[in-house]
Amino acid sequence: MNTPGGFGQYIRVPAAWVVPLPAGLTLRESMILGTAGLTAGLSVDRLSAAVAPERGPILVTGASGGVGSLAVAILAQLGYEVLAVSGKTDAGPFLKGLGASEVIGREQLANQRDRALLKARWAGAIDTVGGEILAAAIKSTESEGVVTCCGNVASAELNLTVYPFILRGITLAGIDSQSCPMSRRRKVWSHLAGDWKVTGLEQICQVVLLEEVSGRIDRMLQGRLKGRTLVDLGG
Ligand SMILES: NC(=O)c1ccc[n+]([C@@H]2O[C@H](COP(=O)([O-])OP(=O)(O)OC[C@H]3O[C@@H](n4cnc5c(N)ncnc54)[C@H](OP(=O)(O)O)[C@@H]3O)[C@@H](O)[C@H]2O)c1
Secondary structure, eight states: OOOSOTTSSOOOOOGGGOOOOOTTOOHHHHHHHHHHHHHHHHHHHHHHHHOOGGGOOEEESSTTSHHHHHHHHHHHHTTOOEEEEESOTTOHHHHHHHTOSEEEEGGGGSSOTTOSSOOOOEEEEEESSBHHHHHHHHHTEEEEEEEEEOOOSSBSOOOOOSHHHHHHOOEEEEOOTTTSOHHHHHHHHHHHHTTTOOTTHHHHEEEEEGGGHHHHHHHHHTTOOOSEEEEEOOO
8 A cells, every 4th residue: 555556557566465366357357356346355254254144134335336336246146135325316226236135325324323222134234434334334233243344434433332242242343455364365366256256347347547547536535436447557
């Protein structure tokens, strides 16, 4: 993250940083997945180790974003019922096309600060936004559920009591794709290229030219993008 060269065609880095392209993925597919795919995969890996599909639905927040949309697609492919939380009123067809069974408006998870626990509604959650939405996701998770946390687009604050943890045994699992061990990276990339491979990756992705990146980043920061952006560096 602290190394320049992100939009270059070539970058020289220590060999220990590099994951070989797994069989089953093209270079283009690997870049549509990118860090968002690795992060969604690490989240699914943590959640699926403890919560089987039979346990009930899984909530995904920031669902139309890069990490969220890939998490929805991977979970649906693994047989989970997926509840997708989105702030975009027009995201329904996109999210249902990825395999979500229900789309929940973001506002439904906001403003739940006064309650320490809420009615249990899902077996686990993959949160990409933080703040009040993550807090509400934890408070509505069934006993022994797992909630993963990777992002802070809504807020870096997390206001909770200990009750979800001591009365329902919820696990809050942090996801850090930057420092995760190489063995776990390779394991997740091999899933992404094999049994978790997302069909229709091209439909999640829009291609832009290098000169369009700045405007695209503005729209991303405004939370207006869906899915992933691939930058065409023009050969
Ligand atoms: N821990 C790690 O290793 C790791 C790795 C990669 C990314 N991240 C972090 O994970 C988060 C998601 O990354 P991404 O690549 O998926 O980003 P992204 O493509 O920009 O998607 C973020 C999504 O969050 C939702 N959102 C935007 N503004 C919001 C707000 N104010 N309140 C609530 N929801 C909001 C939107 O989805 P809806 O409109 O559908 O709600 C948006 O599409 C970021 O914070 C990123 O920095 C962490």
